[in-house]
Amino acid sequence: MNISIKQMRAFSELAREKSFTRAADRCHISQPALSALIKGIEETTGTRLFNRNTRNVELTPDGIFLESMITALLGSYDRLVTEFQDVVQKNRGSVTVGALASIAGGALPPVIDAFQRRYPGIELAIKDVTSDICLELVRSKQVDFALTASVSLGNDLSSAFLASDSFHLVCRSDHPLSRHARLAVSQIRDLPIIQFARSSSVRQHLDAAFYPDRLPVSIEVNNLVTAAGLIAHGLGITIVPGMTLFQFRIPSLVAIPITLPIHERKICVITRRNSTLSVSANAFVEMLRAHWAPESS
Amino acid sequence: MNISIKQMRAFSELAREKSFTRAADRCHISQPALSALIKGIEETTGTRLFNRNTRNVELTPDGIFLESMITALLGSYDRLVTEFQDVVQKNRGSVTVGALASIAGGALPPVIDAFQRRYPGIELAIKDVTSDICLELVRSKQVDFALTASVSLGNDLSSAFLASDSFHLVCRSDHPLSRHARLAVSQIRDLPIIQFARSSSVRQHLDAAFYPDRLPVSIEVNNLVTAAGLIAHGLGITIVPGMTLFQFRIPSLVAIPITLPIHERKICVITRRNSTLSVSANAFVEMLRAHWAPESS
DNA sequence: CACACTTACGATATTCGTAAGGATT
DNA sequence: AATCCTTACGAATATCGTAAGTGTG
Numbered sequence: 001m002n003i004s005i006k007q008m009r010a011f012s013e014l015a016r017e018k019s020f021t022r023a024a025d026r027c028h029i030s031q032p033a034l035s036a037l038i039k040g041i042e043e044t045t046g047t048r049l050f051n052r053n054t055r056n057v058e059l060t061p062d063g064i065f066l067e068s069m070i071t072a073l074l075g076s077y078d079r080l081v082t083e084f085q086d087v088v089q090k091n092r093g094s095v096t097v098g099a100l101a102s103i104a105g106g107a108l109p110p111v112i113d114a115f116q117r118r119y120p121g122i123e124l125a126i127k128d129v130t131s132d133i134c135l136e137l138v139r140s141k142q143v144d145f146a147l148t149a150s151v152s153l154g155n156d157l158s159s160a161f162l163a164s165d166s167f168h169l170v171c172r173s174d175h176p177l178s179r180h181a182r183l184a185v186s187q188i189r190d191l192p193i194i195q196f197a198r199s200s201s202v203r204q205h206l207d208a209a210f211y212p213d214r215l216p217v218s219i220e221v222n223n224l225v226t227a228a229g230l231i232a233h234g235l236g237i238t239i240v241p242g243m244t245l246f247q248f249r250i251p252s253l254v255a256i257p258i259t260l261p262i263h264e265r266k267i268c269v270i271t272r273r274n275s276t277l278s279v280s281a282n283a284f285v286e287m288l289r290a291h292w293a294p295e296s297s
Numbered sequence: 298m299n300i301s302i303k304q305m306r307a308f309s310e311l312a313r314e315k316s317f318t319r320a321a322d323r324c325h326i327s328q329p330a331l332s333a334l335i336k337g338i339e340e341t342t343g344t345r346l347f348n349r350n351t352r353n354v355e356l357t358p359d360g361i362f363l364e365s366m367i368t369a370l371l372g373s374y375d376r377l378v379t380e381f382q383d384v385v386q387k388n389r390g391s392v393t394v395g396a397l398a399s400i401a402g403g404a405l406p407p408v409i410d411a412f413q414r415r416y417p418g419i420e421l422a423i424k425d426v427t428s429d430i431c432l433e434l435v436r437s438k439q440v441d442f443a444l445t446a447s448v449s450l451g452n453d454l455s456s457a458f459l460a461s462d463s464f465h466l467v468c469r470s471d472h473p474l475s476r477h478a479r480l481a482v483s484q485i486r487d488l489p490i491i492q493f494a495r496s497s498s499v500r501q502h503l504d505a506a507f508y509p510d511r512l513p514v515s516i517e518v519n520n521l522v523t524a525a526g527l528i529a530h531g532l533g534i535t536i537v538p539g540m541t542l543f544q545f546r547i548p549s550l551v552a553i554p555i556t557l558p559i560h561e562r563k564i565c566v567i568t569r570r571n572s573t574l575s576v577s578a579n580a581f582v583e584m585l586r587a588h589w590a591p592e593s594s
Numbered sequence: 595c596a597c598a599c600t601t602a603c604g605a606t607a608t609t610c611g612t613a614a615g616g617a618t619t
Numbered sequence: 620a621a622t623c624c625t626t627a628c629g630a631a632t633a634t635c636g637t638a639a640g641t642g643t644g
Contacts, residue, residue, distance in 0.1 A: 001378050004302055006634095020599060030636050035600065037634095047385050051573050054598045054643045061441065061575035065384060069377045076373055080366045081298050087362060088344050144358065276348050278358035303609095317624060327611050332625065334609095351618040351623045 001044050005077060008070045010037040014050065015067045018057045086121070093280030094123040098137040098146035100201060102224075103267065104128035106246035107163075108147070111291045115284055122280050131201055138270050144281035146270040147288075149201055149241075159268040163292035166264050167209060168255040170228075170248050171237040183258045185210070192218035194227045194238040202240055205265045215239070228253065241265045267292070298341050302374060305367045307334040311347065312364045315354045383418070390577030391420040395434040395443035397498060399521070400564065401425035403543035404460075405444070408588045412581055419577050428498050435567050441578035443567040444585075446498055446538075455570045460589035462562035464506060465552040467525075467545050468534040480555045482507070489515035491524045491535040499537055502562045512536070525550065538562045564589070 013023040014034065024034040042049050049063035059067055086092040099108060104126050112124060127134075127143055134146035135153060150159060169188060171178055177187070189210070195217045196203040202224070206215070218236045221227050224247040227238045232250050240248070243265075245255050269285055271277065277285065310320040311331065321331040339346050346360035356364055383389040396405060401423050409421060424431075424440055431443035432450060447456060466485060468475055474484070486507070492514045493500040499521070503512070515533045518524050521544040524535045529547050537545070540562075542552050566582055568574065574582060 001382055002302075003378065005299075021597095029634095031598085032600075032637085033635055039600090045381060045385055047576060048573055051571055052599070053571065054596095054641090056571065056643095057599090060573045061578065062384060065575075066381055069380065073370075073373050073377055076370050080370055081300065083366065084342060084363055085298055087359060088342055274348055274350065274353065276345055276357040278362075279344060281358070318622095326609095328623085329612085329625075330610055336625090349624070351616090353618095354624090 003041055003044065005074075007037050007041050008074055010034050011041055011049070011067070012070055012074055014038060014057065015059055015063070020052075020057065088279055090119050090279060090283050091121045093119075093121070093278065094125070095278070095280045095284045096125040096127065096143045097281075097284065098127045098129060098134040098143040098148075098270075100131060100134065100148050101128045102201070102241070102244045103147050106243045107267075107292065111284075111288055114291065115287050118287070119280070119283060122283070124284075135270060138272060141272075144271075144277060145285065147267060148270055149205055150266040150268050153270065156273055157270055158273045159270050161266055162269055162288060163267045164264045165241040165243045165267055167206070167239050167258045167260060168242050168245060169237060169239050169258055170231055170245070170253055170255050172231060172234060172252050173254050174234075174252075175237065175254075177237075177256065178254045180256055183256050185258065185260060188239070188258065189213055190216065191237065192216040194218055194230055194236045195220045196224075196227070197222050202244065205241065206239060209260055209264065224248070243267070300338055300341065302371075304334050304338050305371055307331050308338055308346070308364070309367055309371055311335060311354065312356055312360070317349075317354065385576055387416050387576060387580050388418045390416075390418070390575065391422070392575070392577045392581045393422040393424065393440045394578075394581065395424045395426060395431040395440040395445075395567075397428060397431065397445050398425045399499065399538065399541045399544075400444050403540045404564075404589065408581075408585055411588065412584050415584070416577070416580060419580070421581075432567060435569060438569075441568075441574060442582065444564060445567055446502055447563040447565050450567065453570055454567055456565040456567050459564045459566055459585060462538040462540045462564055464503070464536050464555045464557060464561070465539050465542060466534060466536050466555055467528055467542070467550055467552050469528060469531060469549050470551050471531075471549075472534060472551075474534075474553065475551045477553055480553050482555065482557060485536070485555065486510055487513065488534065489513040491515055491527055491533045492517045493521075493524070494519050499541065502538065503536060506557055506561065521545070540564070 010023065010027055013026045014020065017023040017026065020034055021031050024031040027034055038050065045066075047062050048060055049066060050057055051060055052058075083092070105128070108126065112126070115122075116124060127137060129137070131148045131151055134143075134148045135151075135157060137143040138146050138157060147162070149165070153159065169177065169183055177183065180187075193215055195215070196206075197220065198204070200222070219230065221230070224240065224244055228248045228250060230236055231238060231248075232252055239258065242257070248255060269288070307320065307324055310323045311317065314320040314323065317331055318328050321328040324331060335347065342363075344359050345357055346363060348355055348357055380389065402425070405423065409423070412419070413421060424434060426434070428445045428448055431440075431445050432448075432454060434440040435443050435454060444459070446462070450456065466474065466480055474480065477484075490512055492512070493503075494517065495501070497519070516527060518527070521537065521541055524537075525545045525547060527533055528535060528545070529549055536555065539554070545552060566585070
């Protein structure tokens with residue numbers, strides 16, 4: 001026994017309208033076509049479902065039984081279709097993003113704000129964790145994708161470039177270099193700077209960017225905010241990627257972009273290889289691109 | 298957006314098997330046909346649902362979302378089909394019958410017994426009520442059909458003959474007539490008998506059967522069992538339809554069929570005109586015919 | 595006689611399977 | 620090189636709408 005959705009729709013409309021003509025109109029088919037659909041159900045089930053003559057159409061007892069079930073099923077079907085349509089049209093859904101804390105706290109909030117305004121029905125979750133955990137979250141499907149600085153990754157993952165994150169010198173506004181609008185490598189290569197722990201993502205990219213040179217170290221700290229405090233008290237300067245500058249938003253400090261020929265920090269979208277983003281997640285990435293691409297060109 | 302049952306089945310099997318070839322086998326279609334079904338869903342939804350290459354097939358995030366809903370819907374669909382098949386095959390269902398008490402208590406129980414053995418899944422309810430209430434129950438669809446003696450009924454109902462119910466004389470075994478195997482009208486026309494209230498179905502048919510004669514009355518009672526008690530104590534005889542004889546099953550009593558040229562009581566199935574019995578109810582009527590037709594020929 | 599459902603039939607659309615093509619491991 | 624999915628294409632099937640037929644009130 002096999003009943004199609006179309007047959008069920010025809011059955012349901014006929015049960016409601018008690019008229020082949022009106023039911024056919026509601027189904028947007030000709031009246032004989034509807035007649036054939038009903039006949040089809042009656043033949044596959046082997047049961048008469050409507051008592052009908054020229055003047056009257058009504059369900060048989062068995063038809064009544066079937067009608068209750070078909071009505072429920074069509075309800076479920078319509079709900080399925082509309083819910084999935086909502087997902088496709090981005091009226092509903094959820095996105096979970098893994099991101100380095102330096103990204104999650106700085107460049108991401110404006111995008112999140114725009115995304116939530118544009119797609120208020122999509123739930124958003126941000127997991128602000130370290131780079132290696134980001135990768136693990138992607139692998140285990142706990143996040144749709146991750147935002148990290150480019151790192152080496154196994155071939156089960158793939159990365160797509162999103163934006164360049166250029167280095168900036170941070171100093172107090174009374175520092176001699178503060179009057180420059182832009183700095184070259186030669187101007188800062190020999191300045192002792194406040195450095196970060198070797199395990200930190202910023203330090204690793206900084207070392208790579210200036211390689212084979214090694215920047216002189218004045219003080220080594222763990223957190224960016226600590227460096228900000230030291231600088232504000234006139235105890236040094238530092239060099240950090242632009243996306244971390246939100247941690248240095250103190251009136252007495254200035255940030256000056258540094259021109260580097262290569263080796264800028266690259267922010268990437270990390271996904272599983274041979275995988276596809278959900279429409280919701282894809283919308284988020286597209287919005288990231290729209291926000292960040294102009295700034296980093 | 299429109300997804301057919303067949304497409305959903307294909308989707309579900311592919312999600313389970315993660316192989317177009319195996320899923321096609323399970324759907325009993327060729328592998329390219331299944332490919333087309335999947336392509337069809339992806340095109341109508343506008344979303345890629347499976348990431349696939351030569352070596353691997355797996356759901357996309359959106360596909361996973363759809364899969365959960367489709368699995369549930371197919372479950373409902375299969376349940377609908379099997380449940381209705383059960384009804385058609387008489388493994389499930391319910392029958393509610395209205396019947397005169399004289400029928401419900403006498404001739405019906407053996408049929409009920411056979412019916413419940415033959416169709417143990419079908420629930421059975423008997424409403425033993427008077428004739429006029431029987432008709433009302435049919436009209437209001439509270440019963441599938443009714444079993445009554447033939448009565449005049451409006452043209453919203455129709456009746457179908459089931460069995461004849463011949464009259465019997467009931468007397469004590471020491472009564473002079475008890476030695477006869479069969480009686481003619483002439484032998485009993487003048488005997489005073491225990492009669493029943495004019496409102497009772499038995500009395501009405503009795504009067505009709507002997508019309509234009511009027512049987513002499515010895516005592517008038519309301520219930521058959523009362524008559525039985527009177528007769529057992531040697532206080533008279535009575536004439537009743539055969540189907541009520543179960544109320545006279547007392548060792549000292551005998552029942553002797555009376556030959557009447559016409560006007561036997563006719564037991565009928567009463568249904569709504571232009572209506573159809575459910576498969577369950579129809580099975581019950583068929584069983585009634587099988588049990589009663591031989592006896593009344 | 596009028597109205598409503600059914601049947602008949604030709605046209606259109608869809609679906610299917612076979613065979614060839616393409617891609618990945 | 621083998622395996623698996625996709626594309627191409629002709630055939631079978633299903634569906635649809637128009638028009639004629641049938642029956643009931």
